[in-house]
Amino acid sequence: MTSGWCRRYLVAGVLWAALPHGASADGTPRRVVSMNVCTDQMAMLVAGKGQLYSVSYLATDGSTSALAAEATSYVVNHGLAEEIFLMKxxxxxAGTYTTRTTVDLLKRLGFAVEELAPEASIAEVRANLQRMGKLLGRQQRADELVGAMDAEIARLNEIKLPELDLALYYANGFTSGSGTLVADIVGIAGLANLAGKLGISGTGHLSLEALVLARPDLIAIDSSSERGPALAKQNFAHPAFRAVAPPQRTVQLDSRYTICGGPFTLIAANILQQAALKLDTGK
Structure with a gap:
C-alpha cells in the first residue's frame, strides 16, 4: 500500500466521517462487513435480513467454513482496505488476528471496527455470540443460538461412554492439546484428549512414536488428510500409523467444524461421540 494511496484515503475518510452513516436511530448497524472467516459465520447466524453486506472469501470455502453455501448470498471481500472503504x-x-494493516487503516479512516478474539472453549463461543448479538442489535437471536447450543450439549452429556482416549492427529504430526476449542469439543463428546494427558497445551506436536506407544482407543484425522500426495501427510501412510489406526478406530473430522466456534462446532462433538459409540474396544 503506497503512502500516496494512504493519504488519499485518509482525506476521503475525513469526508466520510462527516457524512451520516447508515446506522439506525438506535445505533443498530444496517450495513455490516465481516473480514474474517470466523466472524463471517457468526455474523451470518446472528444478523437480520439484509443487515450483513459482505463476508470474506474464506467463508465460501467448504474446507474452512461450515456455512460455505450460505456465504454465497453475500458480497465477498478479500480483506483489503480499499474494497471495504468502497462498500461504505x-x-x-474483524478477528484479532485479521490483517493489522487493513484494520488499523480502517480505524484511521473513521470506520467503526470491532474485533473478536478466536475462541479456545465453548464458553468463549457463547461469549462471542452474545457480543455479536449486542453489536448487531440482535440479542434475542444470539440468546436463541446460545440456548440451542446448551440444549445440544446437555443431550450429548446424557450419553455415557466408557473411558476412552482420543488422539487428534493432523498433517505434520500436529495435535490440539489442552486450552483449545477442539479439546473442549472432545470433552463434551465424553472422551479424553490424549494430547492433554501427555501434557501438550495449545497446538503442539505429537510424534508418530508417541502416538503408537499410547495406542489411543480412537484417532481423529482431518477428512482432507488422505486426499492427494503431500510430504506433510506422509505419517498417515506409514505402516506404524496404519497399525495403530485401523479404519474401525479412525474417525474423519472436518476442520470446517473446528476452525471457528459456533453452533456448528457441536457437529464435531456429535461425530466423535457417534464414532466412540460404534467402537469395539475389545475391553
Missing part, C-alpha cells in the same frame, strides 16, 4: 459499511467486524 457502518460497522466492520
Amino acid at each position: 459499511p457502518d460497522l466492520v467486524i
Whole structure:
C-alpha cells in the first residue's frame, strides 16, 4: 500500500466521517462487513435480513467454513482496505488476528471496527455470540443460538461412554492439546484428549512414536488428510500409523467444524461421540 494511496484515503475518510452513516436511530448497524472467516459465520447466524453486506472469501470455502453455501448470498471481500472503504459499511467486524494493516487503516479512516478474539472453549463461543448479538442489535437471536447450543450439549452429556482416549492427529504430526476449542469439543463428546494427558497445551506436536506407544482407543484425522500426495501427510501412510489406526478406530473430522466456534462446532462433538459409540474396544 503506497503512502500516496494512504493519504488519499485518509482525506476521503475525513469526508466520510462527516457524512451520516447508515446506522439506525438506535445505533443498530444496517450495513455490516465481516473480514474474517470466523466472524463471517457468526455474523451470518446472528444478523437480520439484509443487515450483513459482505463476508470474506474464506467463508465460501467448504474446507474452512461450515456455512460455505450460505456465504454465497453475500458480497465477498478479500480483506483489503480499499474494497471495504468502497462498500461504505457502518460497522466492520474483524478477528484479532485479521490483517493489522487493513484494520488499523480502517480505524484511521473513521470506520467503526470491532474485533473478536478466536475462541479456545465453548464458553468463549457463547461469549462471542452474545457480543455479536449486542453489536448487531440482535440479542434475542444470539440468546436463541446460545440456548440451542446448551440444549445440544446437555443431550450429548446424557450419553455415557466408557473411558476412552482420543488422539487428534493432523498433517505434520500436529495435535490440539489442552486450552483449545477442539479439546473442549472432545470433552463434551465424553472422551479424553490424549494430547492433554501427555501434557501438550495449545497446538503442539505429537510424534508418530508417541502416538503408537499410547495406542489411543480412537484417532481423529482431518477428512482432507488422505486426499492427494503431500510430504506433510506422509505419517498417515506409514505402516506404524496404519497399525495403530485401523479404519474401525479412525474417525474423519472436518476442520470446517473446528476452525471457528459456533453452533456448528457441536457437529464435531456429535461425530466423535457417534464414532466412540460404534467402537469395539475389545475391553
